Amino acid sequence: MASLVRTIALPLLLALAALVPFANNDFYVALGVSIAMYAILATAWGTFAGPTKYISLATAAFFGVGAYTVGLFYEKVPMLLLYPLAALIAAVLAVFVGLTTLRIQGMYFTIFTFGLAELIRQLMTWYQRNVSGSVGVYILTDISARRIYWSLLVVLALTLFGSWLLSRSRWGLALLMIGEDELAARHSGVRTTAVKVITLAATSAVMAVVGAIVAPRWTYLDPSIAFNPTLSFMPAVIALLGGMQRFWGPLAGAIPLVILFDQLNARFPTSYTLILGLLFMVIVFVLPDGILGFLPKLQRRHAPAAPAPATAPSTGTLSAPVTPAAPARHASPGVDGTSGPAPVPTPNGATLLEVRGLRKAFGGIVAVDDLSFSIREGEVFGIIGPNGSGKTTVLNVISGVYEPDRGEILFLGRPIAAKAPEEIARLGIARTFQLVRVYPSLTCLDHVIPAALFGGHARTLTEARDHAVQILEELGMGGMLAIPAGQLNFIDQKRLELARALALRPKLLLLDEWLAGLNPSEMVIGMELIESLRGRGMTIVLIEHLMQAVRRLCDRCIVMSFGQKIAEGEPEAVLRDPEVVRVYLGEADDA
Ligand code: ADP
Numbered sequence: 001m002a003s004l005v006r007t008i009a010l011p012l013l014l015a016l017a018a019l020v021p022f023a024n025n026d027f028y029v030a031l032g033v034s035i036a037m038y039a040i041l042a043t044a045w046g047t048f049a050g051p052t053k054y055i056s057l058a059t060a061a062f063f064g065v066g067a068y069t070v071g072l073f074y075e076k077v078p079m080l081l082l083y084p085l086a087a088l089i090a091a092v093l094a095v096f097v098g099l100t101t102l103r104i105q106g107m108y109f110t111i112f113t114f115g116l117a118e119l120i121r122q123l124m125t126w127y128q129r130n131v132s133g134s135v136g137v138y139i140l141t142d143i144s145a146r147r148i149y150w151s152l153l154v155v156l157a158l159t160l161f162g163s164w165l166l167s168r169s170r171w172g173l174a175l176l177m178i179g180e181d182e183l184a185a186r187h188s189g190v191r192t193t194a195v196k197v198i199t200l201a202a203t204s205a206v207m208a209v210v211g212a213i214v215a216p217r218w219t220y221l222d223p224s225i226a227f228n229p230t231l232s233f234m235p236a237v238i239a240l241l242g243g244m245q246r247f248w249g250p251l252a253g254a255i256p257l258v259i260l261f262d263q264l265n266a267r268f269p270t271s272y273t274l275i276l277g278l279l280f281m282v283i284v285f286v287l288p289d290g291i292l293g294f295l296p297k298l299q300r301r302h303a304p305a306a307p308a309p310a311t312a313p314s315t316g317t318l319s320a321p322v323t324p325a326a327p328a329r330h331a332s333p334g335v336d337g338t339s340g341p342a343p344v345p346t347p348n349g350a351t352l353l354e355v356r357g358l359r360k361a362f363g364g365i366v367a368v369d370d371l372s373f374s375i376r377e378g379e380v381f382g383i384i385g386p387n388g389s390g391k392t393t394v395l396n397v398i399s400g401v402y403e404p405d406r407g408e409i410l411f412l413g414r415p416i417a418a419k420a421p422e423e424i425a426r427l428g429i430a431r432t433f434q435l436v437r438v439y440p441s442l443t444c445l446d447h448v449i450p451a452a453l454f455g456g457h458a459r460t461l462t463e464a465r466d467h468a469v470q471i472l473e474e475l476g477m478g479g480m481l482a483i484p485a486g487q488l489n490f491i492d493q494k495r496l497e498l499a500r501a502l503a504l505r506p507k508l509l510l511l512d513e514w515l516a517g518l519n520p521s522e523m524v525i526g527m528e529l530i531e532s533l534r535g536r537g538m539t540i541v542l543i544e545h546l547m548q549a550v551r552r553l554c555d556r557c558i559v560m561s562f563g564q565k566i567a568e569g570e571p572e573a574v575l576r577d578p579e580v581v582r583v584y585l586g587e588a589d590d591a
C-alpha cells in the first residue's frame with residue numbers, strides 16, 4: 001500500500017514541479033533550482049551516510065569539481081560530454097579518498113573529508129592565481145534557468161530511483177551491515193572496502209553532475225562559490241531533518257530548509273552561517289530521526305491503544321515480505337549444517353585446518369607463541385586455558401582479523417594467513433564472537449540473509465531468504481524472523497550469531513565461548529545444539545571455559561597458557577595432566 005502511494009506520488013510530484021517555470025516567475029524557478037539541487041545532494045549523501053554512518057563533509061569538493069569541469073572546459077568540450085566527464089573525475093577522486101580514508105571511522109572520517117574539501121578549494125584558488133592568472137572563470141552560455149531546473153528534476157528522479165533500488169538490493173543490505181558492525185559484516189563475507197568505495201564513488205559522481213548542471217547559473221565562478229562549505233553542511237542537515245534512510249527524507253528536509261535559508265539569507269546575510277550551525281544542533285537534539293521519524297511517534301502518542309508493531313520499524317527493508325520456508329532445493333545432508341539426517345562424524349577424516357608455528361604479539365605481549373595444531377574433518381576441537389592465555393587471538397588470526405607475525409595457517413591445504421576476513425568467510429570458515437555482536441536494529445532474518453548471499457551459495461535474494469528462514473527455524477527461531485535483534489534475550493542473540501555463522505555453510509565453525517553467560521537450563525539447550533551440529537559432521541573449534549562442556553563435546557583439545565600449548569589430547573587425559581591442573585589451580589570455579 002505504502003509502496004503504491006509512493007509509486008504514484010513521486011511521478012505526480014515531479015510532474016507538478018516541472019510546471020513551475022510556466023508560472024513565469026523567476027523567483028520560483030530560482031527557488032526550485034535550489035530545492036532540487038539540495039534534494040539531490042542530500043539523497044546522494046544519505047545513500048552512503050545513512051546506512052553506513054560514515055558522515056562525509058566533502059560534498060562541496062565533489063560539487064565543486066563538477067562545477068569547475070564546466071567552468072574550465074565548456075568552450076572546448078560539448079556540454080553533453082561535460083556531465084559524464086565531471087562524474088568520472090569525481091568518481092576517481094572519491095575512489096582515492098575512499099581507499100585512503102575509509103579505514104578510519106567515526107569522527108576522524110568526518111574531519112578528514114572536511115579537510116579534503118578545504119584542501120581542494122585552496123588548490124583551486126592557488127591554481128587560478130598562479131597558473132591561469134585570475135581569481136575565477138566566466139561561464140557564458142545560453143543555458144536558461146528553466147533548462148537547469150528541468151535537468152535537475154530529471155537527475156532528482158533518477159537519483160531517488162537509484163537510491164530506492166539500492167536499498168532493496170543485496171548491496172543495500174551490505175551497506176547497512178557496515179553501519180551496524182563492520183567486522184561482523186566481514187565475517188559474513190561482505191567485501192566491505194569494495195562496497196564502501198564504490199558507493200562513495202557513485203554518490204560523489206552524482207554530486208559532481210549537479211555541480212556541472214548548476215554551474216552556468218553563476219556566470220562567474222570562483223572557488224569560494226564552487227567549494228562553499230555550506231554545500232557540505234546543507235545535505236547533512238537536510239538528510240537529518242528529513243530523516244536518514246527514508247525515501248522521502250531528502251525532499252521533506254530540502255523544501256522547508258531551502259525556503260527558510262533563502263529567507264534568512266535575504267534578511268540576515270551576515271549571521272546566516274551562525275543560524276545554520278544552531279539549527280543543525282537543534283535538529284540533532286530534537287529530531288534525531290528527522291521529521292519523518294517524528295510523525296509516527298506523534299501519532300502513537302495520540303492513539304495510545306495501538307499495539308506496538310511486531311516488525312522492524314525503519315531499517316529492515318529486505319525482511320518485509322517473509323515467504324514461508326521453501327522446501328530445501330537441493331537436500332544436502334552433511335557438513336553444511338542445513339538439513340537432513342546426517343552421517344555419523346568421522347573424526348579420523350582428512351586434515352581440514354593446519355596451524356604451524358603461529359605467533360602473534362601485541363606490543364610487548366606475546367598473545368600466541370609458536371603454536372601448532374591440526375584439525376581433522378568432522379571433529380570437535382577444544383581450545384581451553386585460563387583467561388588471557390591467547391585463545392581468542394588464535395581464533396582472530398584464523399578468521400583473518402589479524403595477520404600472524406610468524407607461522408602458517410593452511411585450510412584445505414591452502415595458506416590463508418594473509419587473507420582478509422571476508423575472503424576467509426567465503427572460503428568456508430565461520431565464527432561467533434566471545435562478546436555477542438549482533439546488529440540491534442536489524443531483524444533476525446536480515447542478519448542471516450547476507451551470509452547466505454555473500455558466502456556465495458545463494459544466487460538470488462529469494463534463495464538466500466529461504467535458506468535463512470530454514471536455518472532460523474532449525475535453531476528454533478522461526479517465530480522471531482521479523483524481530484530486531486536488540487529485542488532478543490541473551491540466548492536468542494547467541495543463537496542468532498550461530499545462525500548467521502551457519503548461513504555461510506561453513507566447513508569449519510569457530511565458537512568463542514559460545515556457552516558463556518548462559519544459565520544452567522540454557523546451557524543444556526546450548527550443548528544439545530552443538531551436539532546436533534556435530535552429529536551432522538560439522539567440524540567445530542570450541543573455545544570453552546566449562547570443563548563439563550569440554551568433556552561432553554570435544555573429541556580432542558589443546559590447553560593454552562601464556563600463548564603456548566601445554567597439553568594436547570583427549571579431554572579426560574588432558575584434564576588429568578598435572579601441568580594443566582597446576583595452570584588451572586585457582587580457577588577451580590567450574591572444573
Ligand atoms: P583469551 O581469549 O584466552 O582470554 P586473548 O586472546 O583474548 O585471551 O588475549 C591474550 C592476550 O593478548 C591478553 O594478554 C590480551 O590482553 C592480549 N590482547 C588480545 N587482543 C589484543 C589487542 N587487540 N591488543 C592488545 N592486546 C591484546
Ligand code: MG
Pocket residue numbers: 391392393434
Ligand atoms: Mg577469549
